[in-house]
Amino acid sequence: MVKQISVFLENKSGRLAEATEAIGESGVNIRALSVADTSDFGILRCIVSDTEKTLKVLKERGFTASATEVVAAEVPDSPGGLAGMLQMLQENGINVEYLYAFVTKSRDNAVVILRVENNEGAIALLEKGGIKTLSEEEANNL
């Protein structure tokens, strides 16, 4: 399980830039990031090198931010890699609320961040199916 930072963003220009700038100035590195949006607002989700510090600087800058536990899983960086994992989850009745994926220089596999209802259940299932999930420390140091 790894910790993800979520930040509420009003749909107005410059807010994403300000949030990422706040994180950057504190010397924290963003490892992975995604932005979900509706016509009215957005949510920035990211995995960072220092979760506590990020939460602190964001709150100091007046952002609404929280930490959520998510699953980070490695899937083969090849065609069909993600599909295989999703099929495994679906067959076992685990719904995915959202996910985002990225590739890193340091690993051969792609990393997928998953938000599911039952983190432990998903991790056990994935590990059993031969998919490696990352620890907090591993995710922070991607």
Next chain:
Amino acid sequence: MSKQEVIWNKECECMGLEKKKELQLERLKALVARIYVNVPLYNKKMKDIGMEPGDVKELGDLAKLPFTTKEDLAANYPFGMFAVPMDDVIRIHSSSGTTGKPKVAGYTRNDIDTWAEVMARTLGCGNTTNKDVVQNAYGYGLFTGGLGAHYGAEKIGAAVVPISGGNTARQVLVMQDFGSTKLCSTPSYCLRLGEVLLEQGIDPADLKLNTAFLGAEPWTRELREQIEEKLKIDAIDIYGLTEVIGPGVSSECMVKNGLHVFDDHFLPEIIDPVTEKPVADGEMGELVFTTLTKEAFPVLRYRTRDISKLIPGECECGRTHVRMQRVTGRTDDMLIVRGVNVYPSQIESVLVKIPDVEPHYQIVVDRKGTMDTLEIWVEVSEKAFSDEIRGLEKLEKGIRAVLESSLLISVNLKLVEPKTIQRSEGKAKRIVDKRSVYDKA
């Protein structure tokens, strides 16, 4: 502009001033005697200032009597202000109140007759007779507009079309096919109808419509000109409030220079809202009404919070009813949105009850085309925040639903970041009203 041809009740509407004063005094004495005995609030208020009903000897004594405020109504919700047993109440209406509690008005059979009478006078002010077809586009229901106008039109013997509000396509069809000659609606809705007619290529000059009775929300002279120009009709400003009776408290006549207050039933005063003393004749101040004849829900010196003045002198139309200027503002922060009264305090009292929601809010009222929009900004607290879109949308919908059920009007809810809403020292700036609904004083 059409000429004044109709006066519904000449005897009352053109009564000599001396005779009227006698009638008003007689009715005021009877009112005070009645409420002193039957309404605990008035009994207490009068005892507190050491007054008894017998102390009212002339009309000038009115100024010594206690006021009634909307807070009094909230404290006596729902029926504590009624002066008759419920057996005698045959109708109950209500409108929104300040602390989430609606203002409740009860009517006896005589009250309903009085209401029909003053609404008949109102419609008569716009030359309505039994030959007319009255399209009543005020909402029917708890809101006083629909049934108030309905009974007045029926009393005259006009053919009433109880179409109620909304469904603009059907309004246009009825106007064309039924040959409506008179329209009752809010001014903004009337303008909307005018625009739809033009969009559909209907020439208003081909319609039989000649007069609109427009009330339930403030409007400007400029809006009147637009409506009259677009629809080729006379637009009459009518005034009323649930606490006094509903529509039918006062109305413009065809002269369109002030609204005649039906002052044999509703005695108006203008006071300084700060000192609470009557202002000099013809000065601006807060409108205060005493209901001289109402039985179920009489009010003594009710503070409307509406700003106006009484216009001295006689009116060309022949009516001797004193005239008030069209309302030019409020002494409180009440907003009127699409004809519905909205108090910021009401919004606050709803928000504080929702767990995890900060009671920091901002109200933005605007007019898109002809329709008012009410946008409410609410700050997302850490507790209410969710990393899932679904969660935030659920929050948004939930807040909107409780606000709408309390305000009785649709709301655009906008979630904003914390500290977005300005915290001022002292009174927070809660309201941004981008419309111009009042005449410039």
